[in-house]
Amino acid sequence: MPGFRRLLLTRFAAQWSDGVFRAGLAGAVLFNPERGADPVTIAGGFAVLLLPYSVVGPFAGALLDRWDRRRVVLLASLLRGLAVIAAAVAVGFGLAGYELFVLALLVEGISRFVGSGMSAALPHVVPKQKLVTANALATTSGAMIAVLGGGCAIGLRALFGEGNSGSGWTTSFAVLGSLLAAAIVSRFTRGSLGPDAVDEPADPVLAVARGLVDGGRAAVAAPTVTAGFVALFAHRASYGISLLLTVLLMRYAFTDLGVFKAGLPGLGQMAVMAGAGILLAGFCTPRLVTRFGRHRVVLCSLLVAAVAQLGLGLPMVLPTVLLASFFITSAGQVLKLCVDSAIQRDVGDQSRGRVFALYDTLFNITQVAAVAAAAAVTPLDGRSPSLLIVATVVYLFGGLGYLLAIRRNPAS
Secondary structure, three states, rough: OOOHHHHHHHHHHHHHHHHHHHHHHHHOOOOOOOOOOHHHHHHHHHHHHHHHHHHHHHHHHHHHOOOOHHHHHHHHHHHHHHHHHHHHHHHHOOOOOHHHHHHHHHHHHHHHHHHHHHHHHHHHHHOOHHHHHHHHHHHHHHHHHHHHHHHHHHHHHHHHOOOOOHHHHHHOOOHHHHHHHHHHHHOOOOOOOOOOOOOOOOOHHHHHHHHHHHHHHHHHEEEEEEHHHHHHHHHHHHHHHHHHHHHHHHHHHHHOOOEOOOOHHHHHEEEEEEHHHHHHHHHHHHHHHHHHHHHHHHHHHHHHHHHHHHHOOOOOOHHHHHHHHHHHHHHHHHHHHHHHHHHHHHHHHHHHHHHHHHHHHHHHHHHHHHHHHHHHHHHOOOOOOHHHHHOOOOHHHHHHHHHHHHOOOOOO
């Protein structure tokens, strides 16, 4: 499948760039000795990473089902490269607050656009019967490449320094991935990534409004997608809470403990553990779904995440927090793979881009809202057992909601 390999390489380049940019920005804002960080600042950082797609998502869905996806991904990758350079210059000159957030929002918004385009294009390069495996491979390996990009950023930061100038140089390297992604996707022929048919009004505003409505209808019409949305809502909310607490613990509470590191290196170790969990999920998910069925796999994933949150996260010591990141990220990746494959299998090509766009939009808003709510009540050092218990309960409610959604649609 040469088309799949080419699309996979495009994803690798784009996600390596994402990893470099996000780790570079995190180092500049959260672990820069020339700047300070509190829960509200960190919540703002999560908003920068997650909210862009809530703004561009509806437009992306309509455009990905209307315009040639090859051209969209190509132009978006080039535009992202320019935005990365602008953001890196801003970091280097010590800009903070509104100016830096706007540039980071632009970069992340375009990144989400590119990611949805590649997800919507996958059924055009892979036979339907191989979609689950191909999606698991693409999503899992892409996430691992993003972790590798983050590791590269940490190495570059050690080379260039931890201050504003060094952070700017580190962040600038993300442009290489954007340019490479554009070069690879340009090798596809026009129209080869879809959409096959266009059923959109000429007015782009009307197209966006219709895209939102149609994306919602398509999701509701597919019972497996509806139930998956419920489970992922719970995961994103709970994960947002635990991620905020982890960053605060790494920044203010933890100290190095033998091979276990605090600060930005500690987040790097956590990313490695999370990457291992993602790799395990990618390897196991197709086999688990084939043997036990999607519904059982989703429910067990929610249960594993809840147990890890309570049993490993609640002690709030460095080694168990790293283990918790492995299990929670692995369970979350299994959930995502199940929902992605449900959308790719059970939603028509004419609506698939809109459903993916709506999917990311709603889930990112959910995670940002959870982080913002947690930031309002968490102490500066992140030691908040009550919030971790809340996150655990959210997972359990997600499982209950999934069961109710499935029982209302027994044919699924």
